[in-house]
Amino acid sequence: MSKRLRAAVACVTIVALAACSSGGDRAAAPASSGPAPSPSAVPPSSPSPSPAPSGRPACVAATVDRMSVAERAGQALMIGTPVDQPGGLDGEIARYHLGGVFLAGRSTRSAAALRSDIAALTGRAGTPVLVALDQEGGSVQTLKGADFPLIPSAQRLGAGPPAKLRSTVRDSARRLAGIGVTVNLAPVADTVPADLGEDNPPIGAFHRQYGSDPGRVADDIAQAVVASQGEGVLTILKHFPGLGRVRANTDTSTKAVDRTATVDDPYLEPFAAGIKAGSAGVMISSASYPRIDSKNIAAFSRPIITGLLRERMGYTGMVMSDDLGAADAAESVPVGDRAVRFVAAGGDLVLTIRPEDAKPMSEALVAAAGKDPAFGERLTDAARHVVRAKYRAGLLKC
Numbered sequence: 001m002s003k004r005l006r007a008a009v010a011c012v013t014i015v016a017l018a019a020c021s022s023g024g025d026r027a028a029a030p031a032s033s034g035p036a037p038s039p040s041a042v043p044p045s046s047p048s049p050s051p052a053p054s055g056r057p058a059c060v061a062a063t064v065d066r067m068s069v070a071e072r073a074g075q076a077l078m079i080g081t082p083v084d085q086p087g088g089l090d091g092e093i094a095r096y097h098l099g100g101v102f103l104a105g106r107s108t109r110s111a112a113a114l115r116s117d118i119a120a121l122t123g124r125a126g127t128p129v130l131v132a133l134d135q136e137g138g139s140v141q142t143l144k145g146a147d148f149p150l151i152p153s154a155q156r157l158g159a160g161p162p163a164k165l166r167s168t169v170r171d172s173a174r175r176l177a178g179i180g181v182t183v184n185l186a187p188v189a190d191t192v193p194a195d196l197g198e199d200n201p202p203i204g205a206f207h208r209q210y211g212s213d214p215g216r217v218a219d220d221i222a223q224a225v226v227a228s229q230g231e232g233v234l235t236i237l238k239h240f241p242g243l244g245r246v247r248a249n250t251d252t253s254t255k256a257v258d259r260t261a262t263v264d265d266p267y268l269e270p271f272a273a274g275i276k277a278g279s280a281g282v283m284i285s286s287a288s289y290p291r292i293d294s295k296n297i298a299a300f301s302r303p304i305i306t307g308l309l310r311e312r313m314g315y316t317g318m319v320m321s322d323d324l325g326a327a328d329a330a331e332s333v334p335v336g337d338r339a340v341r342f343v344a345a346g347g348d349l350v351l352t353i354r355p356e357d358a359k360p361m362s363e364a365l366v367a368a369a370g371k372d373p374a375f376g377e378r379l380t381d382a383a384r385h386v387v388r389a390k391y392r393a394g395l396l397k398c
Helices: 003-017 056-065 069-075 086-096 111-122 154-159 162-179 214-229 266-276 302-312 335-345 355-371 373-392
Strands: 077-082 100-104 130-133 135-137 234-240 281-284 293-297 318-321 350-352
Touching: 056 373, 069 077, 069 086, 069 355, 069 373, 077 086, 077 355, 086 100, 086 111, 086 355, 100 111, 111 130, 111 162, 130 373, 135 154, 135 162, 154 162, 154 214, 162 214, 214 234, 214 266, 234 266, 266 281, 281 302, 293 302, 302 318, 302 335, 318 373, 335 350, 335 355, 335 373, 350 355, 355 373
Parallel strands: 077 100, 077 350, 100 130, 234 281, 281 318, 318 350
Antiparallel strands: none
8 A cells, every 4th residue: 555545544534433524423522621520529410311412413313214214215316317307307306205316418508597497306305305417527517608617627627726726616616506506426536547548438538537646636636525515515526446547438338447456556545535525425436346346346346335435445425326327337237236236335325317217226225125124224324324415415404
């Protein structure tokens, strides 16, 4: 393990244990302001019950505790809908208790029109939903037009001054928050080697990476996370444990493989930096990493999601999948089983861009929870992570 990565992972683990920026539930106990009183100075009193928890832990616990199994299954789903016609998902949001919606496609509509549609869509939800899109910049920018100026690619921002990166991300996040978007599926924490560049189909070909040196990318990722979340838009680091070295795109191929990545890969540094900076979410790629797990793609891999991300790197926030609907990387697995396998591996929020996947995925999650109590507990834990993100986004009112 590199010295920098070792330090980053150690810091992330300490932060997680201290329940600080990475999403823990307990605040540190206040320091004593003076010497403890002597026993004789303390008046006798009858035992009293411990005070009930308050704030985020209580709000999240109360919200999840009153959910049925079907409602918890719904929290684990983020379903896509066309950004220019989001109302088509109205029925699914209520019927399947969806945890989130993903605005798919491209739009040049005004902020006012988008705000109205998003408010109408989310207003039909029992439990508030996360609203997400891809507003990375460059070739991947869902919203454009007069109200949403073109954003430079990550590669351009990474090559420029940090102040420009911060101001660009802040401005974009402010515009997204103004229309009701609570999650941006960004920043891209993948590092693309300089000698691979555009021959890396999912990232390098579109200049989505901040650079080719993981240490410098790590610095940029931390800046982007703080800038976006400071304006109220949660970030999702992607695509863990990295897509920068593959030579195929998981959206269109089953042959995206990184034969170099290990659990102490320097290319994990940007993810560790984003976690330390407090990113609300991490997205799992659908590529294969045989030196970490020789049997499963990352989205279905317990060694990668639970072993590496959760346990080794100490991440306690929300873990979501890359698209498990239309992407070719998961096509050999039945639709419902994709959701079950992701959650079983340690994931929390299943993303599919296809609205028709809501029914089979929801039903499969409920059925698996009914058959296996351990999976039922894991599903409850997944729902808890999603609800925590909603609390953090200011969506819950307890």
